[in-house]
Each structure stands twice: as C-alpha cells, then as structure tokens.
Amino acid sequence: MNRLTSTIALLAATSADAFSVSDRRNFFGTVGGAAAAAVAIGAPESANAAGIKTGIANPFTGDYDDPNHPGCLRQVKVVGAPMRADGSRPLYAVVEVTGYDGKDGEKICKEKPTRADLWKVVGKMKGGDEAFLDFSVKGGPSDLVGKWDGSGIVFPDGNKWTKLNYAPRDRRPSDMATLSDGPL
Numbered sequence: 001m002n003r004l005t006s007t008i009a010l011l012a013a014t015s016a017d018a019f020s021v022s023d024r025r026n027f028f029g030t031v032g033g034a035a036a037a038a039v040a041i042g043a044p045e046s047a048n049a050a051g052i053k054t055g056i057a058n059p060f061t062g063d064y065d066d067p068n069h070p071g072c073l074r075q076v077k078v079v080g081a082p083m084r085a086d087g088s089r090p091l092y093a094v095v096e097v098t099g100y101d102g103k104d105g106e107k108i109c110k111e112k113p114t115r116a117d118l119w120k121v122v123g124k125m126k127g128g129d130e131a132f133l134d135f136s137v138k139g140g141p142s143d144l145v146g147k148w149d150g151s152g153i154v155f156p157d158g159n160k161w162t163k164l165n166y167a168p169r170d171r172r173p174s175d176m177a178t179l180s181d182g183p184l
Contacts, residue, residue: 051128052092052093052125052127052128053078053128054078054079054080054093055077055078055079058078058093058125059128059129059148059163060076060078060095060125060131060146060148060153061076061077061078062075062076062163062164063075063076063163063164063166063167063168063171064076064152064153064161064162064163064164065161065162065164066099066161067160067162068107068159069099069100069101069102069107069108069109070107070108070109071108071109071110071171072099072100072101072102072107072108072109073098073100073109073113073118073168073171073172074097074098074099074161075097075098075099076095076096076097076153077095077096077098078093078094078095078096078125078131079093079094079096080093080094081124082094090124092124092125092126093124093125094122094123094124094125095123095124095125095131095132095133096120096122097121097122097123097133098118098119098120099118099120099121100113100117100118100119100171101119103117109171112170112171112172112173112174113171113172113173114173114175115173115175118173119137119138120137121133121134121135121137121138122134123144128148129147129148129149130145130146130147130148131145131146131147131148131153132145132146133145133146144156146161151163
C-alpha cells in the first residue's frame with residue numbers, strides 16, 4: 001500500500017499542467033486498477049476466506065432425514081457471513097438449520113408444521129466438512145460438531161442426518177414461502 005500512497009502523493013504534488021488530459025486518464029486508470037488489486041489482495045477476511053462454498057454449492061445445504069425424528073423437517077443452508085459494522089465479513093460461513101420435531105412430544109411427524117412449530121439453530125463452517133452448531137436454544141450443546149461424510153451429517157452421538165435428493169414439501173408449513181424448495 002505504501003507504493004500506491006506514494007504514487008498518488010506524487011501525482012498530487014505535480015502541477016495539473018504537466019500532464020495532458022490523455023496522460024492523466026491513463027495514469028488514473030492504472031492507479032485505479034492497482035488500488036482495486038491492492039484492496040482485493042489486502043482483504044484476507046472475506047466471507048469465503050476459508051474456501052468454504054455457500055448455497056447449493058456446499059454439500060451441507062439441503063433437506064435431510066433424521067432417524068430420531070422420522071418425517072420431520074430438517075433443512076440446512078450455508079450462507080455467507082453477515083457484514084460487520086466496519087465493512088468486513090467474518091472468516092467463516094454461517095450454517096442455518098430449520099427444523100420441526102413433531103406435535104406434543106411426538107418424535108414422528110405425521111402432519112405439516114405451522115410457522116410457530118419451527119425451531120432454528122445457527123452455527124458456522126470451519127472447514128469444508130465440519131459445521132459447529134449452537135443447539136442451546138433446544139437445550140443442547142452450544143458447539144455441536146456435525147461432520148459431512150459424503151451422504152449426510154454425522155453427529156458425535158452417532159446420529160446421522162441423511163441428505164435427501166429432493167425437497168419434501170409435505171414437511172414444510174403451508175404458509176412458509178421463505179423455506180427453499182431446493183433442487184427438485
């Protein structure tokens with residue numbers, strides 16, 4: 001950045017009459033390009049700095065079967081981290097899990113949930129195959145590790161959510177347009 005700053009200072013110190021309009025345009029075009037490159041290279045904390053893909057490009061994104069709650073909604077989304085007040089983004093992508101556990105303590109889902117029935121937990125990706133989820137809102141641990149094994153998410157207790165290759169519409173609330181129908 002010192003080189004860029006020195007170049008701009010040199011330009012500012014030079015008389016406006018010393019360059020033609022064409023020379024100034026070429027100079028600012030070159031300096032502008034160099035400044036953009038310096039900013040891009042000098043910003044290590046981009047939303048994807050850890051090389052983690054988001055959206056459907058991430059293997060975690062999708063709908064799952066949970067053997068502990070058959071037929072219940074389990075939808076995982078990996079999204080870019082939100083912007084901080086200073087304009088930077090955290091290093092790790094955000095994982096959002098939306099789910100439903102059944103009515104009145106049932107562990108099998110036989111009917112569609114309502115919006116009020118849904119729960120949501122969030123976490124972060126710390127590698128291409130690990131998600132750290134905060135299940136404390138459901139009475140679980142705040143740093144539960146879920147590992148991608150090629151066909152689903154495996155948790156430390158041995159439970160495995162198996163990824164579905166379709167979006168089960170019967171598991172979503174009828175009035176919930178914000179949940180993705182995913183790739184069909």
